[in-house]
Amino acid sequence: MRKGQVSLEFMFVFAIFLVLLVYSVNNVTFTQNSASVDTLRVQVSIEAKHMANAISNTISQVYAQGPGSKATTYLHLRYLNDQSTLQKAYGTNSSMVVFLSYLNGTYVDIINPSNPTLNLNETNTTRRNVFWSEALYKKDITTNSTVFPDSITVNGTTLYGLSLSPGSLPSMITIVVEWNPSAPENWTFQNATIRINIKPGG
Template structure:
C-alpha cells in the first residue's frame, strides 16, 4: 500500500514537472519569436532608411551639379522585396505596400491595403525620411508612376506606390537627371529595374 502511494506521489510530481517544463518551453518559444520579429523589423527599417538615403543622396548630387547633370546609384534590396518579411516585421493585416514620396527629402513608407497611414516616429513608426539638398514639396504632385496616395498628418499625399513589393527587383538602379522644363517626375520600371527621377527646380 505504501509502495503504491509513493508511486502515485512520484507520478503526480513528475506530471507537475512536465507541465512546468512545457510552460517554460512555450514561453521561451514565444519570446524567441517576438525577438525574431523585432530583429526583422530593425533590419527592414534599416533597409528602408538606406533606400531613402540612396534616393536623396543621388538627387542631392544632381542638384549640386546643376542643370543637365545626371547621376546613377545602384541599390540591393533584400527585405523590402519580401512580402512575408514586411508583414511579420510591421504586423500588417492587409497586403503590404511600399509608398515613396518627397518633401525636402525622400520618404519611404511600409503600409498595407487596410492602413495607408505614414508614421514617422514612435513605436508604430513605418516611414523613414532622408534629407536632400533639393528643397521642394512633391506630396501634391501627380508626376509619380505608378501613382498612389497615403495619409500623412491627417492629409492625403501623392507618391509612388509599389503595390506588389515581391515584384521589386533585388538590384535596383536609381537614375536622377535635371532636365529643365521636363517637370518633377518619378517613374519606376519593374521590368528594367530602374527608378528614373527628373528634378526641375523652379519648373
C-alpha cells in the same frame, strides 16, 4: 589520455554548435512579439532608411552639379522586396507596399494601402513605418499629382508618390536621377529602375 582529451574537446565544440543551431532556428521563427520579430523589424527599418538615403543622395548630387547633370546609384534589397518579410515585421496578413514621396528629401513609407497609417515616431519601433532622408533639393511635391502616378489618403489628406509592390522589386534596383530642364518633374519605376527628373524652380 590524449584520446580522451580530444574526445572532450570534440564534445565541447559539438555542444557549442548545438546551442548556436537552436538559437538560429529560434531566431528565424519570427513568432509575433518575439525578439526575432523585433530584430527583423529593425533590419527592415535600416534598409528603408538606406533606400531613402540612396535616393536623396543621388538627387543631391544632381542638384549640386546643375542643369543637364545625371547620376546613377545601385541599391541592393533583401527585405523590402519580400512581402512575407514585411508582413511578419509589422504583424499583419495584409499586403504591404513601399510608398515613395518627396518633401525636402525622400520619404520611404511601408504601408497597407487599404488602411494606410504613417508613423514617424522614432521611439515607437513597433509601428514606425516612415523613414526620411534630407536632400539639398528643397521642394514639396507630396501634393503634386502630375509628378507622381500613385496616391494614398491618410486622415483625409491625399499624398502623392510612387507605390512599389514588394513583388515588383528585384534584389538590385537602379536609381537614375537627372536634371533635364526641358522635361517635366517626374518619378517612375520600370524595368527595375527608379527614374527621377528634378526641376528646380519649375
